Amino acid sequence: MTQSNIQTDELILGTNTIIHPSAIIRGVNGNAKKIQIGDNCYIGQNVQIICDDFSIGDYSKIQHNTNVHGYLPCHIGHNAWIGQYTIIDSIGGTSIGNNCGIGAHSQIWSHIKFGDTLEGCRFLSEKPMVIGNDVWFVGHCIVSPITAQDKSMAMVGSVITKDMNYNEIYAGSPAKSISDKIGFQFNEVNLDEKIDKMKQYLIESNLNQNHIKIVADVSEIDFENNAISFFNISNRTYTKRGNEDEQNFMKFLLPAKAKFTPISI
Template identity: 65%
Template structure:
């Protein structure tokens, strides 16, 4: 692809990158760009980063800007809405299954004021976002740590770390979970197995090939494609039925990542 400039490029299968998107390094070619299978990068997206990686089935919508000197890593099944800014000047890591709503801004640095004149605000620090984190939209996020399953409601200004599974709102954002609950509730393995069995039927995939099991311990070396609901993993083969089922599940029914 002529809109990617990189010394080392790993490009997955079935990737769509719109012609107006640009991926390069800070001063010319990126050192490394890795994009997983079945990803989409939309119109006028700019990724200006020397070390950038994007997991399988991730989508970056139009006019998003990703930039920074330090590595930016985004996991599997990401959904990044249009006109989002992701800054990696201080280094940014975003886990699997994360949603970043349209017009959000994620920052890993604070710079501009004249330090000779005594400005106190100058710094770079990592932005670390765990798995299943959701910034609903129009969120502004400082270089914080967002623990797994945490969530910030629309318009939140996040200046402090977000705790596991708690929901935040406001400016500055504060936890509302004591009043409104949590992003995720407990679901039993048995309930997950029943839902996934129904999804296999609804998706119209080969039920002999696609196997739903409780845990990775139940996976057999028989050439079938296994989905383990406890670990939320699957045996990646790139088979068309696997891709069809994954696309049916995403983004809101279920999210799975490859078995390591």
Template identity: 65%
Template sequence: MQIESEFISVGANTYIDPTAKIRGINGKAKRIIIGDNCFIGANVQIICDDFELGDYSKLQNNMTVHGYKPCKIGHNAWIGQFTVIDSIGGMTIGDNCGIGAHSQLWSHIKYGDTLEGCRFLSESPMKIGNDVWFVGHCIVSPIEAKDKSMALVGSVITKDMEENCIYAGSPAKNISDKIGNQFIPVSVEKKVATMREYLKTWGGDINAVQIITDWEEAELENLEVSYFNVADRKYTKRLSEPEISFMKFLLPEKAKFTPYTF
């Protein structure tokens, strides 16, 4: 593992493969923050002056992040092998996002000879909301992907993606009217019932985890219990062994929670 940065923060229980390289564009980065319980795989390269990765995020083997503007990736991200994330124009990826293998997210267009009259030279920040999913082999221009939007495999995205809509094709078009949305409404009552079933099948210490629907139900001063609120998808981050075990049991497809701010 090679990390070169003026400021480095790596969270608890995070694994960074010895072959990974993390540095700035020209030598040391200014700021590298990696959360708790993350995984950074073999030959991952993060070449960015200001990089942040949230808790329980996974950067799979041989993927690359590069750019001289900040790149921030939220909690519970899953980014597949050989993916390219370009932060030359700036990159923000929200919580609970999936980026399938061999995808490319570009925040700049730059190469042609502008003296000779090339018209294509731009840098624009890309903003990816929460719960966005690029299924795989997607190529994304500097757009805004709103919360819960989704692009099917092989999509070439050149325009903004609307909330909870599904896109496909080259160039990608909204096909939600044909196949529906990525997410359907689920009642709080059903979420509670499902989470209680997960607790039964998890096999861990069920006394250390409680499912709630309102923070008034929680005894926040009780550090022996981790509370999971299905109403706002937040949990009390204790970093206890049962909590970490339960979070890993839930991820990536059962349920995703992010830390509650007291």
């Protein structure tokens, strides 16, 4: 498998993935060591990914004029949405979990470097950027190297300099938690409500329901039945079969109805 605008020693490129011809994907000094892009992804116009070890999961989108760069690995999970003109720096290493959104014009930084240290500049560091699952930077956010725990959220224009706690919402410059005033990004939803909603989504999708089954937990999955895609509500995973109805259902659910990742067997 070849892709003329990707320069890498090892390429793993998923099916039904669209990469705009103007996008550039390579290593810092020539070929990357490994580039892995999942199924049903989109990488838009003038995107630059200059990283020796880069991966992004299924159903992810990187919008136009985004720049990803760095010496250390940059790994992004499934169902990512990265808005236009975003910068993701991986000089200190960057890990972004599943189901994350990075709004347009945001900047994700894993290093600080410029001032003359011989002259006494105190600011020189490279630290890992660790972003958990279901994290959302709404847009125009600037993020220093932090750990953002699962389901945390930063409102538009936030400047984040400290770690973000689980499911808390942040705003301001420097950003502070405002969850005591406005609540949390996610409310608790019981399993029965989720199942009912997913079954309704399946009806609304107008897809062949013989190929998709909504289940409450792993005990209801028939792993040997490759004709059916099982969507497990308890942990938001699905048995990835790759058939047309499954792919259309995933596209129907994304970006805001529901997010599922492939089950690990």
